[in-house]
Amino acid sequence: MTAISLAVIGGTGVYGLATLDEVETRAVTTPYGDPSGPVRVGTLLGHRVAFLARHGEGHSLPPHKINYRANLAALKQIGATRVLALNTVGGITEDFGPRVLACPDQLIDYTWGRISTLSEEPGSEVLHVDFGDPYTPMLRHKLLAAAKVTGTRVVDGGCYGATQGPRLETKAEIARMRRDGCDLVGMTGMPEAGLARELGLDYVCLGIVANWAAGCGTGEEITMAEVLANVKAASAGLPELIGELARG
Ligand code: HPA
Numbered sequence: 001m002t003a004i005s006l007a008v009i010g011g012t013g014v015y016g017l018a019t020l021d022e023v024e025t026r027a028v029t030t031p032y033g034d035p036s037g038p039v040r041v042g043t044l045l046g047h048r049v050a051f052l053a054r055h056g057e058g059h060s061l062p063p064h065k066i067n068y069r070a071n072l073a074a075l076k077q078i079g080a081t082r083v084l085a086l087n088t089v090g091g092i093t094e095d096f097g098p099r100v101l102a103c104p105d106q107l108i109d110y111t112w113g114r115i116s117t118l119s120e121e122p123g124s125e126v127l128h129v130d131f132g133d134p135y136t137p138m139l140r141h142k143l144l145a146a147a148k149v150t151g152t153r154v155v156d157g158g159c160y161g162a163t164q165g166p167r168l169e170t171k172a173e174i175a176r177m178r179r180d181g182c183d184l185v186g187m188t189g190m191p192e193a194g195l196a197r198e199l200g201l202d203y204v205c206l207g208i209v210a211n212w213a214a215g216c217g218t219g220e221e222i223t224m225a226e227v228l229a230n231v232k233a234a235s236a237g238l239p240e241l242i243g244e245l246a247r248g
Pocket of ligand 1: 169
């Protein structure tokens with residue numbers, strides 16, 4: 001069996017990769033419980049790629065109920081070493097308007113009450129992993145190179161602020177995040193990135209900007225219809241980009 005070149009975790013609006021061929025479905029269980037759903041492993045432009053829908057294929061799991069540990073452990077168990085996290089996000093600063101694709105290089109964690117470490121259970125080894133650069137620099141570099149090759153516009157850098165959800169933020173919360181230095185806001189970036197580091201997985205985020213965050217841009221009310229339409233439009237070139245990343 002060919003090794004898995006890349007694992008992709010899909011976020012809101014991205015529940016599968018329609019372009020995968022020869023798809024096998026793997027129901028994986030892990031020491032941390034079950035992942036959000038089956039892992040689909042298929043061929044994309046000649047490379048084996050695994051796909052997992054973070055919220056479940058029917059979008060049944062809110063961000064704080066996702067078993068992030070099981071999702072990442074499942075991908076590791078089937079042999080993945082590199083993870084591309086697709087995260088639907090709101091844009092805060094001016095370069096990050098709706099339909100922009102962005103590869104952030106920093107994050108701030110505002111989530112609470114989520115199991116955020118493999119060291120949770122009594123008696124488990126206590127891990128203090130380096131997390132200064134939360135996204136694997138080499139994989140970021142490869143994603144940006146793949147974007148260049150495929151002619152996909154991806155903004156290089158930015159700070160992702162992870163909020164608790166599932167509600168969207170208040171304007172004051174977003175104003176605070178802007179003061180903190182956040183460019184993007186999403187609900188699922190943590191603890192996923194930290195757990196990937198603990199598991200020794202290379203991990204990169206591709207933010208898909210679905211809307212202006214509260215009080216930003218035109219300041220209009222955010223609707224789910226707008227979010228899904230923008231994710232769909234911004235995702236058109238993703239299979240080619242993901243195929244190119246899987247190649248390198
Ligand atoms: N806030 C948090 N998460 C999001 C948003 C937002 O505005 N849009 C898409 N995911």
